[in-house]
Amino acid sequence: MSTTNIKNTSTKILVRRFNPDELALSYNALCNHLYPWDGVVNTPFGAAQCLVEPLQVTDIHNHHEGETFFIMEGEGEITVDGESTPIAAGDVVYFVPFTSHAIRNTSPTQNLLLLTIYWEDMNLSAGIAQKKAQQPIITSKRVWVAPPPVTPNGDLHLGHLSGPYIAADVYVRSLKMQGVEAYYTSGGHDSEGYVLTTAEKLGMTGKELADKASKEVRQTMQKANIHVDYFWRPDKSEEYVKFVHDFFLKLYNKGFIVKKETPSLYCPSCDKLLFQSYIQGECPQCGDESQANSCENCGRSNNHDELKNVHCATCGTKPIERPLEKLYFQVKPFEKQLRAYYRTVKMAPRLHAICEQAILDGLIERPISQVTDWGMTIPLEGFENQRLETWFELAPGQCFYGVGKMAEQAGLDGNWESFWKSPEADVVQFFGFDNGYFYALLFPAIYLAYDADIQLPKVFVNNEFYHLEGSKFSTSRRHVIWGADILKEYSSDVVRFYVSYTRPETDNTNFSKSEFKATLEQELNQQWNQWINEVSERLERQYQGVVPYPGAWSDFHQTFYKDLNNLTKTIKIAYQAETFSPQKVSHSLCEWVRLARRFGKAEAFLATVNSKKDETRTAMALELMAVKQFALLIAPIMPNFGERLWKSLGFQESIFNNTWKSELEFVAGGTKINALPKVVFTADV
């Protein structure tokens, strides 16, 4: 940090008079920035006078600087990392870097005035940032993992698989490797308008298409080695309908759902009141093409009356407005609770942006009924010809089937509440960013409206889009690779590896067949396969296939051991929900293999020297430790390969009956290993 120095100035008297015009809003306080004093002096600290108006509170925030408040006038309350205490004029408060803090003026009449001094100390703040233990957010022994129910207007393509579906299975398997009871629910999102519009094009009924597509989706999931604990469809069973109706009525009776006559869109050419995917227009936020659904470009949820330049998606006619009494869900009453929720729930910046923008846009009320005979009936007089908007059916549907029936089938307590409201259970929701509004804003508001005790998800794991050879997947342009097709040609392990390796996590990524093949060749065959063959060959040649006991340790061994430990940490963090990144896991495992091959080859030179046999056996034991840990860490992504590698190390029990240990472990000395797999990666394994 630079030392204090006085700059050239023409006057000797350096006074800064208080000037109300200089006050600027910063973290919801009116602040007068004092130091560094531009043109006069650079200081090794910053200083400002801040005024918090009566009953106002500053925005809670944290930063890397150390900071102190000198309270000059008034009284209030200070909150640091969730703990609060009263303060008054004369008090001095110190904030440790990265602690979150806010100050509230508790007086209804008097201003609260303070002087703040803040300073940067990178050594201190880096130390604190590093020390803040990377504790996983999800710590319950029972976790419900939910990718979105699939819109059954067709089978899954590679884009779907790369997004939530394989990733959520990888996450579930990683939880199981940590001894967590984890459940994966999927289902058909039948009530989506897309099912109807696609069926009409194919000359089928919505039901026919939904049945056919759901069956294909289940098969594809099975081929992709996705373990689905429960797959549900929104049906007409009495119990289900009653649950959804009761859910609806509770919100209606609380006044969160209101009747309202507003203009609806009518297509004179189709003689139809349009809704959702029947309406084509432009997103009011980004201008991209959008249906009355969420915008696939910016993620904004667009009501039918917000779209620009609308036309009928079926025939292109410009629709006419017709007044219609519809039901609206009020989101605005939940603003405060949502804001509080967003301070704790973990999600990507993209999702934060979508939610924040929706708040800034005023939490627009959402129409939840539409004129159609597709979907769930509405238990209100006068709405016999309308049905519930699909997301409004899905919210209770997730409770009833997704959790309730799933739990029943799994032999758990059948009541969804005892699962989803238990302090010993967690919920992690997976979805594409274009579903962000629904899962991260609408559903929390609906659940809060229904029962404030419902435990909202602690983490949202969202994804961007997967492109195919440089442009969007498109079934209409036949620019698509179907999951079923690629899973015929390649093993599920290989496909799971590659969609993890290239997963669209914070940005769109691309699938290209040539890059896919090149990666399989360069990484899996030339690196992974080679490595395992080399270890196997050395074990056979030097120790006749019998695992040696570790002996003396050289610096070189220590360094390798540390590297394995560090990579293991990195990988485990990348398996945690809030930092979930199968991309990072798979790239780190490629690094793992490179490290291990370098180590193995370097150490092999010592094997020829008789006097180094105690070091050589340590090296071999460490190499096998690396293979063992590699099997454990890759298993969630490549279950078959992980299992094969594990069994080849001489273990009888399945790798999935094991859990990750806090430390790497040796393969027991004396174990006879017949041979590690010769050819590890083939299309049909």
Add this chain to the structure above:
Amino acid sequence: MSTTNIKNTSTKILVRRFNPDELALSYNALCNHLYPWDGVVNTPFGAAQCLVEPLQVTDIHNHHEGETFFIMEGEGEITVDGESTPIAAGDVVYFVPFTSHAIRNTSPTQNLLLLTIYWEDMNLSAGIAQKKAQQPIITSKRVWVAPPPVTPNGDLHLGHLSGPYIAADVYVRSLKMQGVEAYYTSGGHDSEGYVLTTAEKLGMTGKELADKASKEVRQTMQKANIHVDYFWRPDKSEEYVKFVHDFFLKLYNKGFIVKKETPSLYCPSCDKLLFQSYIQGECPQCGDESQANSCENCGRSNNHDELKNVHCATCGTKPIERPLEKLYFQVKPFEKQLRAYYRTVKMAPRLHAICEQAILDGLIERPISQVTDWGMTIPLEGFENQRLETWFELAPGQCFYGVGKMAEQAGLDGNWESFWKSPEADVVQFFGFDNGYFYALLFPAIYLAYDADIQLPKVFVNNEFYHLEGSKFSTSRRHVIWGADILKEYSSDVVRFYVSYTRPETDNTNFSKSEFKATLEQELNQQWNQWINEVSERLERQYQGVVPYPGAWSDFHQTFYKDLNNLTKTIKIAYQAETFSPQKVSHSLCEWVRLARRFGKAEAFLATVNSKKDETRTAMALELMAVKQFALLIAPIMPNFGERLWKSLGFQESIFNNTWKSELEFVAGGTKINALPKVVFTADV
């Protein structure tokens, strides 16, 4: 760890009688392995009785298990991590995992008997391994870095550059970034027989070729942006000759050099007494083709009388043995000192193997004179027609010129001893593994013979071979890329990056033109360049090119900041001599860019949301911190690019006037950045 369990056994009385035949030598103690008792019981510990014979000492070693000694009989001395204390019957000693230990029987008559119990506790040992601070070995403020003088029988090709030459320069620059005075000496290894044999083929004199090639080598080094502090040639100056002669005579007078009549090889067809590169044969260790020099396949140093199936390298004739009085250097007297030295010096396992094997082979005496008029004269009567073997001239030559004259020119104390014998200076020697015998065994022995106070190198950094399109570089087969040629086509930065990225560190690596181009395109252009353009574009669009002050920190920021810190640690360790790996540095910097791009793209979504502006400026500040740190970390490998990037961040002073700080630092808020470089990597930059 498994619990104790008794296995099936047919007898009820389980006694193990002492049996001298079962004693086996382990770490130089006679041990009787007791537990686990094979076929009887598995125990969660191992146990053995050990006997150390009178005046014997066990091999010093360390391991990951905890261990305890119960001294049962006799007396002695125990040494743990260099500290010693007497012990006697009745004492109990505990060894913390990974501490090095040995026990000495101090009695000249009585045995020392002990019982050892050892047990594995992976949590404990992993914790200790991780805590053992990765303290750099090289801590002096003055370091002499020496790649081997170049054999001047031709210019440098890409294989040479990939080995010690660029790497040593990278290391020097990394030391300078840590505020260390580091010096790079190079020179011509003129007295090598290869100069003569090549010159004969080209129809030149040795001197003509050596002058021409040395000049080319210096130019190529300059083009590769290798900063050579001093480049020396072994000349005939009076001062130099006197130094080498005095050096020789000191060893001769101490009796380490002896006269001996032994058979020499004579080619009747060439009428010549053959030496070094005039003799072609097969390596007695690996059977590969070798000259009377070190074997390029296994690294063994082969005296002329050790080679199998010898013939004259010039004409192919089988030579005749002729008795000749030659001078021999005795290596054997230094066995104990060398063994002690190898316990502390840091080097790769390959090099350890070469040195250990030479010790096991009995430290064969080395002929150091040959009949020729090429090289340094010998100040002994009767040896007027012989010259010193080249390595024996190089050892004193390094002192006189490599350190002495270099220091004089650098304005340091001109006396080589005050540099190379100072406790405030360190020596790091770089070389290819095929020079391993000379630098890691012969030179230490010679220096120990000359003056025990000479400070031997603390670290040897060696390299394997670089291949070209799958096979060895070969000037005779014209299978070669000359340094001068590739440095005409590509910038020094790009070449330095790629030879670092693919450096043959523990294994042969390969240069392929197509992979080279693909890496430049995929990493440097599509990743690095893109990243810098993206950051630049965001800074311009969001902040009109003015660096924002960091504001509020989200979890996402914290994670990125931690990732940068962790990668910085990894990279700094890969710049340390004992773990030196430009390969790891460059791969980690590729990872750095991927991380930073992911972060930048994810955070860019928040920039559109007004309420998130305090988080958005933190993100931008962190992105620029990442660019700044990246420039500092890449600078040793790519000095020009590092400097350009640094200056573009608004810094006036050269990046090389800066040192790495212990923590990452922000670019100062308020700095106006005109534009980061648009096109970063071009052939001519």
